[in-house]
Amino acid sequence: MPRDWSELFVTGEPAADAPAPASAAADAEPQRRRFLGRLRESLSRTREALSGELAATLAVPEDEAGWERLEEALVMADVGARTTAEVVGRLEAEAQGGGLEGRALTERLAELLAEIARGDDDLIDITARPAVILLVGVNGTGKTTTAGKLAYQLRHRLGKSVLLAAADTFRAAATEQLEAWAQRAQCPVVTGTPGSDPGAVAFDALAQARTRGCDVVLIDTAGRLHTQDALMDELAKVRRVIAKQAPGAPHETLLTVDATTGQNGLRQAALFAEAVGVGGIVLTKLDGTARGGIALAIARELGIPVKLIGVGEGLEDLRPFDADDFARALLE
């Protein structure tokens, strides 16, 4: 259960937070304090709210209506009927068998949800040099923004040198958008000309990463619907290019899923996984009112865990996924 950046990444180095690189140390320090302060604050707020509301929701499931309300809460969070039925069914069985009630029932439900959400492997391995991370997903889900934020975290929190690759050569001004993020994160970026082969940009980026001795390469790709076979094939080709250039690469493929997405998210994950293999989900836009329950269905049905969450449009608005917090928020 990663809660801290250094716990999320497998670096092959001692576990302590790497110091920020000298160039950025001066301004990174106050930012960092602010970040952790805010994080703590918001988490305790959630917790307080939760213990109250959760207890209220769950005091009742002695009767039908209580169970139904519970199911409804999960459905309203986009968990989907199938997964909801499963989880609530399991809880109900445990409650009847083991006399779970009140507080214990509350805790058990949160546990069950977290267990599902967590999956087996929710870490990101960046021991390879360079470690290659590929970002894929449907249009507008937050790939480019995530690339920028992740580059920033890797550089300023883990002290890694990061190279960004603008392999979205399709959407108008996508390269300019990533360039703006590269500037914010203070990372170099490799670009191609509009309409050029995205595989070629990825190829260039890997070659440059080698000569520059970069630690991590983040490859941003064009958004596409999982139903567009030709575009999915193109993505598979980009992946093959990467694999040929560096054995074992990409070392991580992240699918961005917008937290407001409904049941279609499951199809997205299934088809992206089929085309390029997906190691983890980045659940974006959790700063709104959507709970992102579809991620739970994705974890349960496809075994793909969430690894990162997006909570805003700022440089620091990306966090390691915390299954327990997520589970609790689903029931709020």
Next chain:
Amino acid sequence: MSVFDSLADKLQGTLSELRGHGTLTEDDVNRAMREIRLSLLEADVNLRVVKQFTATVRERCLGAQVVGQLNPGQQVVKIVSDELTSLMGGAARDLSFSPRPPTVVLLAGLQGSGKTTVAAKLARHLHTEHRSSVALAACDLQRPAAVEQLVTVGGQVDAAVYEQGTGAAPADVARWALERAVSEGKDVLIVDTSGRLHVDRELMEELAEIRRTIKPHDVLLVLDAMTGQDAINVAEQFGETVRFDGVILTKLDGDARGGAALSVKAVTGTPIVFASTGERLEQFERFHPDRMAQRILGMGDVMSLIEKAERQFDEREAEELEHKLRRNEFTLEDFLSQLRQIRRMGPLTSVLGMLPGIGAQLKGAKVDERELDRIQAIILSMTPEERRRPELIKGSRRLRIARGSGTSVQAVNQLVKQFDQMRKLLRQLGSGRMPDLGALMRQGR
């Protein structure tokens, strides 16, 4: 016993079961309502809306006289379909053009919903349908390079793009753009804005200010068709702040059933005006409420499905397939491509069940999407040679395929055997146009 127990039996199944009963009992109606409820939730219609809807339909079903040609089951289908269509909104609606140009259109929505692309598509649409001269105002000053994006796509549709970089306040840019549109005699000004969360007070106030400044004739909410339960919160909040007059539904070319459209219509009463159906700038059309109703329900009439099937099945490919079938050259490669084409049309239960011929074959058989996923994975793990000549698949090849697809040797064996049987079956059928997936599924049990 809870609401979501028998999720596997779909609405379609229940309703076809109902057909043939003599009368419609209260029990039948309740059972049907449960399936409708589940089906609508799977389509992402908001729970609140689902409850209202099923209550209305239930009333009508119970009070309905069984008349004329329809049997009770068909009667339910008809009531559901009628209600949904009327809730979706009757006839297609257009923009309200101002008698004194320029007509000002303000686009608003969440981040990533597709506003900038829609701005250019709408410009193109108005230009081709109404011969309007259109200008676009670049008021998304938040997302990096959004102005550049609008300049590029605006150029592609020959619309003027009014931009002042990202230095000024969005409302000031909007006012300036409106003045310029007036002085340049434009027919329409479309204002692109930043994506924003409905709970972001500051940004929502910014949007309200743009609205007050330029007094648009049409405010359009741009909404992603894949949106889930949260759609009503979004619609209510945007409605409160900027009172939108219409909705543009985007990414409808995907396979989302688009229940969010119904949620938004039901809670705000605002009609959906346009649908965006692809990444190309001409893929934009007037919205058809009746088609959407069918899509959400996942039970389109046979005609529209056949139309869809015909569009998806490339004619030449179909002919080739027929040829292959006749000469017994149908391979696993072909099977995979057929499987993919069919699945692209939507969830198999709804698609296959409605195709003439296959519907009957499938009766009583449940199509398990995950089983199909497994089949696809197995075929994908074969070499092209193996797909063409499944008889090669023996011994170590079997093991390799099983490992590659994350299945078992047994599963691989079974698929090869089933495929062989299917080939035989197809040969008997002679010139059937579609492989009999129904039979394959049944053999899988």
